[in-house]
Amino acid sequence: MSEEVTxxxxxxxxxxxxxxxxxxxxxxxxxxxxxxLYDGIGSLxxxxxxxxxxxxxxxxxxAALWLGAAQAPLLFAAxxxxxxxxxxxxxxxxxxxxxxxxxxxxxxxxxxxTGVITFFPxx
Amino acid sequence: xxxxxxPDDDAALRWDDVDDASYxxxxxxxxxxxxxxxxxxxxxxxxxxxxxxxxxxxxxxATSVFGGVYLMYTVGWIIGVAQLPLSGTDLLxxxxxxxxxxxxxxxxxxxxxxxxxxxxGRGAAxxxxxxxxxxxxxxxWPFLLGVIR
Numbered sequence: 001m002s003e004e005v006t007x008x009x010x011x012x013x014x015x016x017x018x019x020x021x022x023x024x025x026x027x028x029x030x031x032x033x034x035x036x037l038y039d040g041i042g043s044l045x046x047x048x049x050x051x052x053x054x055x056x057x058x059x060x061x062x063a064a065l066w067l068g069a070a071q072a073p074l075l076f077a078a079x080x081x082x083x084x085x086x087x088x089x090x091x092x093x094x095x096x097x098x099x100x101x102x103x104x105x106x107x108x109x110x111x112x113x114t115g116v117i118t119f120f121p122x123x
Numbered sequence: 124x125x126x127x128x129x130p131d132d133d134a135a136l137r138w139d140d141v142d143d144a145s146y147x148x149x150x151x152x153x154x155x156x157x158x159x160x161x162x163x164x165x166x167x168x169x170x171x172x173x174x175x176x177x178x179x180x181x182x183x184x185a186t187s188v189f190g191g192v193y194l195m196y197t198v199g200w201i202i203g204v205a206q207l208p209l210s211g212t213d214l215l216x217x218x219x220x221x222x223x224x225x226x227x228x229x230x231x232x233x234x235x236x237x238x239x240x241x242x243x244g245r246g247a248a249x250x251x252x253x254x255x256x257x258x259x260x261x262x263x264w265p266f267l268l269g270v271i272r
Contacts, residue, residue, distance in 0.1 A: 035219060083241075090240060097237040100230025101260055103223045104200065107207060108264035114208055 021088045026080065029095040033076040036102050040069035047113070061113040068109045072102050182247045189235070189254040196231040199263030204228065206269040231261050 044065045051060045079098035083091050204224040211217030234257040242250035 032222075036223070039219070086241065090237075093233070093237050093240060097230065097233040100226045100233045103226035104230045104261050104263075106223060107204065107209075107227050108262070110209065111203070111207060111265040111268050 019088070022091060025088060025092045025095060029092075029099060030076065032099055033072050033102060036072035036106055037069065040065075040072060040106070044069045064109045064113045068106055071105050071109075075102050075105070178247065182250070185247075185251055186239070186254070189251070189258070192258055193231045193235045193254075193261075196258070196261050196263055197228060199266040200228045200231065200261075203263045203266030203269060207265050231257070234261060 047065060048057070048060050048062075051057055075098055076095070079094050083094035086094065204227060207224075209220045209224070211220050235254070238250060238253040238257065242253065
């Protein structure tokens with residue numbers, strides 16, 4: 001693989017263009033990120049009630065719940081800023097990878113939260 | 124070269140006149156300076172090229188190691204998502220959970236590819252740094268917690 005950056009690529013990375021394609025990429029992937037935010041907020045609101053009904057109110061994984069709600073917008077915004085100077089193709093690639101990270105973090109938090117129930121049963 | 128004072132007929136077949144300016148005595152102390160200056164000029168270039176080649180090989184080796192780690196992460200996520208107790212209350216939520224699991228599985232290869240693409244033309248530290256960050260962020264906890272249990 002060549003490590004050289006062609007002048008055309010250099011020009012593309014130095015002069016970001018906010019065209020329709022870039023806006024479309026942000027909107028489409030932003031909707032997916034927004035769903036993760038919605039799901040995280042839903043867990044933050046509903047899971048503590050479930051834990052309370054199960055008699056596990058003291059074991060409520062508040063850190064995981066808050067992190068689950070906040071990570072999606074934070075990671076997506078960070079990726080959108082970091083890759084802002086990239087051409088639209090690379091910009092989309094970065095945002096797809098970021099959505100993967102958001103999903104991985106979300107599922108990891110769910111695993112940890114459900115692990116809390118398994119590891120530390122009430123009583 | 125004709126030498127009027129010397130009637131030697133074989134003179135043209137020999138080149139042993141040390142007074143002849145074109146006679147090559149081989150390397151002399153004076154000549155060594157000139158010859159070695161050319162070699163000295165070439166040596167840093169060779170050293171630099173060899174060093175660059177070694178650097179590229181080291182970067183390729185490190186990238187390959189990270190590639191193996193990311194491959195294991197992908198396998199870990201494939202196994203891990205099957206262990207998660209995720210089930211939607213309706214079809215839409217079920218589809219979104221399935222999509223989230225798919226995104227988690229492709230996260231590691233996508234991070235690897237994105238890092239390789241975005242680090243083109245930048246330093247090795249840039250590429251290896253982002254690959255290292257990915258190995259911290261994308262740990263397949265569902266799989267690891269399942270193994271621990």
